[in-house]
Amino acid sequence: CDFGAMTPTLKQCYEFLNLTSRSFAAVIQALDGELRDAVCIFYLVLRALDTVEDDMTIPIPVKVPMLKSFYKNLWDPNWNYTESNDKDRIVLENFPSISQEFRNLAEIYREVISDICQKMGDGMTIFLERKVDTMEEWDEYCHYVAGLVGIGLAQLFSASGQEDAIIGEDTSLANKLGLFLQKTNIIRDYLEDWNDKRIFWPRATWSKYASDLGDFALPENQEKAVQCLNDLITNTLELLPSAVLFMSRLKTQSIFNFVAIPQVMAIATLERCYNNPKVFSGVVKIRKGEAVRIMMGSTSLEKVKAIIRHFTLQIIERIPDTDPNASKTRAVCQKVLEVT
Numbered sequence: 640c641d642f643g644a645m646t647p648t649l650k651q652c653y654e655f656l657n658l659t660s661r662s663f664a665a666v667i668q669a670l671d672g673e674l675r676d677a678v679c680i681f682y683l684v685l686r687a688l689d690t691v692e693d694d695m696t697i698p699i700p701v702k703v704p705m706l707k708s709f710y711k712n713l714w715d716p717n718w719n720y721t722e723s724n725d726k727d728r729i730v731l732e733n734f735p736s737i738s739q740e741f742r743n744l745a746e747i748y749r750e751v752i753s754d755i756c757q758k759m760g761d762g763m764t765i766f767l768e769r770k771v772d773t774m775e776e777w778d779e780y781c782h783y784v785a786g787l788v789g790i791g792l793a794q795l796f797s798a799s800g801q802e803d804a805i806i807g808e809d810t811s812l813a814n815k816l817g818l819f820l821q822k823t824n825i826i827r828d829y830l831e832d833w834n835d836k837r838i839f840w841p842r843a844t845w846s847k848y849a850s851d852l853g854d855f856a857l858p859e860n861q862e863k864a865v866q867c868l869n870d871l872i873t874n875t876l877e878l879l880p881s882a883v884l885f886m887s888r889l890k891t892q893s894i895f896n897f898v899a900i901p902q903v904m905a906i907a908t909l910e911r912c913y914n915n916p917k918v919f920s921g922v923v924k925i926r927k928g929e930a931v932r933i934m935m936g937s938t939s940l941e942k943v944k945a946i947i948r949h950f951t952l953q954i955i956e957r958i959p960d961t962d963p964n965a966s967k968t969r970a971v972c973q974k975v976l977e978v979t
């Protein structure tokens with residue numbers, strides 16, 4: 640980025656980006672032209688909204704109107720929030736710098752970002768007091784917190800002129816990009832969320848294997864825990880063909896990299912989690928070195944297909960014959976192999 644030509648507040652926004660997102664900030668900064676600033680601001684605004692949703696010190700009667708009206712803060716030069724204790728509170732304390740740069744964006748970008756924030760804020764309030772029960776509700780929750788991000792990003796890509804209109808119009812496909820990432824995060828973060836008393840695993844699935852979600856943290860229930868894990872991973876892998884189709888439509892290298900890297904990190908994470916009891920005793924993270932190798936290798940559709948193929952074959956090799964979902968998992972993996 641040419642920091643020289645930036646306003647002081649835009650420079651500050653890139654500093655916040657590098658503070659709040661470790662490896663991903665570089666990928667955003669590699670985007671071209673107006674899209675780079677639009678995605679940087681979108682990322683920071685979403686980080687601020689997510690920080691409000693995540694802050695357990697904000698009572699629900701206060702949090703609901705905060706989330707529903709959050710998009711209005713984009714137009715209020717003075718709005719900030721200084722009561723947060725979250726690690727990313729910097730984006731809430733300095734929101735005036737972020738909203739200032741939001742207002743400097745072209746109207747086409749402002750409309751997308753404001754619309755997504757309004758829908759996301761509304762959707763988050765639905766799940767503040769309601770747990771995720773059915774698989775449809777799992778998709779609904781993930782739509783609000785991640786699917787909408789995909790829809791917004793796809794609309795920004797088309798608005799910039801760097802991608803065709805179809806990219807921003809096919810909201811169903813863009814939504815699935817987000818569902819794939821969020822479902823992977825929810826699967827990986829079982830223990831961290833359980834310890835924070837947060838439940839994102841859908842009751843419709845876990846209740847087939849236990850009477851309480853906390854049972855999976857007990858070693859004597861390890862076999863049932865792993866069967867539930869494999870069940871959710873199978874459901875998530877069904878989204879991969881849509882992700883491949885979305886990426887096959889992209890024609891700008893920097894946008895392809897930006898979309899592909901998180902998708903490939905997610906399939907690598909799913910493979911590490913599959914049939915892995917360690918999910919219930921710690922957080923299964925991709926090592927930095929492996930992450931860098933994956934990021935370097937995700938620069939073309941053929942390379943990305945080869946990586947997805949690699950991890951899918953790794954999963955197929957580890958499907959236990961005794962797993963209740965074994966045949967379904969094999970069928971879903973076959974469908975992935977057919978498109979990669």
Ligand SMILES: CC(C)(C)CN1C(=O)[C@@H](CC(=O)N[C@@H](CC(=O)O)C(=O)O)O[C@H](c2cccc3ccccc23)c2cc(Cl)ccc21
Nearest residue numbers: 660661662663681682685785788789816817820897898901
């Ligand atoms: C919840 C989430 C998946 C939407 C978060 N999310 C992402 O995970 C980031 C990646 C990220 O932040 N990685 C972190 C790792 C971590 O924090 O765990 C890093 O520092 O490397 O990517 C996504 C993201 C990137 C590209 C295309 C997407 C399509 C649909 C939905 C999200 C998409 C993201 C794009 C935007 Cl604009 C905003 C948020 C996100």
